Amino acid sequence: MKLKRPYIRIVFCRLKLAILLLVMLLFIKEGYAQKVNLEPIPLRVASQVFSPEEYYIARVIDERKDLNPTAFVVVDLMRGNNLETVNLKGGTIHALEQYILEAYPGNRDLLPVVIRVKDCKIIEKLKDSQTGAVEGDIHLDFTFAIDRDEQLVDLLDFQGGISYQRGFRQVNLLEAFLRRSVNLSMKYFNDWIEKDAANNQKLAKTVRLEISDYKGSNDKDTVFYSPNRPLTWEDFKGRPRFNNYAASIFASIGYASNSKVENGEIVVDLVLKTYMLKSSSWVRxxxxxxxxxxxxxxxxxAKIITERLKNTLQALSLAPHNYERKVSFHYLEAFREMNQMQEEYDRETSNGTNGSAQQRWNDKIDSALEELGVD
Structure with a gap:
């Protein structure tokens, strides 16, 4: 029995509709709603960006408080804001260091700079599920520091990055966006260091001490040492103490300093002082x-110790990051030496009552002053 033509047409139309729906479903599944496969993000060096002229990058260190994966990425349009996490290929710090060392090669005779990574994050969100538009932000928090004998001296903080848009399937663009952000941080630091290198104390390469004796006038309470101005009893203004001594002097040493940077060198104007205080010195x-x-x-x-300190300081090899500490250390050592010598002097001369011992010390002191060029 033959089928009627209208029935054949209905079956054929239904078949076409079913095929069309199947094709549409396949299109949606394969071309639009399929979850994107996510691989660790590489950082590729397309070419050398620039070679620093004042420094080189010694290393990159991890100081992140948040050790979660670096990137939170949109990978599924059906669940757009259920982000998937992924790290940089080889690990965040390793990838950053490898990229920076290759993209910014430097002369290792220059200043060693360490990048302290405080944060490195990529955060995305689905902007439009119909078009597949994805928005993202890259945030970098770096501190650039100089490595001074394993002591890091912070120079500059960088907190920045970029905002971007991409298509849902364009996860490969994450690498380019991150690379651009890292390059921005390096340019920011390089511009700053080129501007400040000659005048910034932290960037100085050497230290020069210019040592002199205080040349100012005496004031109401202070007498500064001068071979041409011996003491008189009028300099002893203090009230006598309740002891058996006939007189007492407060003699001491000190220093004042100012520094400036000239062509990458710290020039320290160091003024040494030998002085006595009238109000703390007395005589019966x-x-x-x-x-x-x-x-x-x-x-x-006190003057002998000042001159010895001067010779010690002039012989020092000083580094920009700790010269103040070294100067202070040697000053304190000199101060202790002065106190020991003063006590030895009083002990051996019995506070001046032993005439022969006093004469020996007179000769010893005169000889030391002459040897040190104090005249």
């Missing part, structure tokens, strides 16, 4: 020139 009524000589020799001892 009726003392004589012999007693005054004993007190003058205390002042001379």
């Amino acid at each position: 009524i009726g003392n004589d020139s012999y007693g005054l000589n004993h007190e003058q020799r205390h002042f001379d001892i």
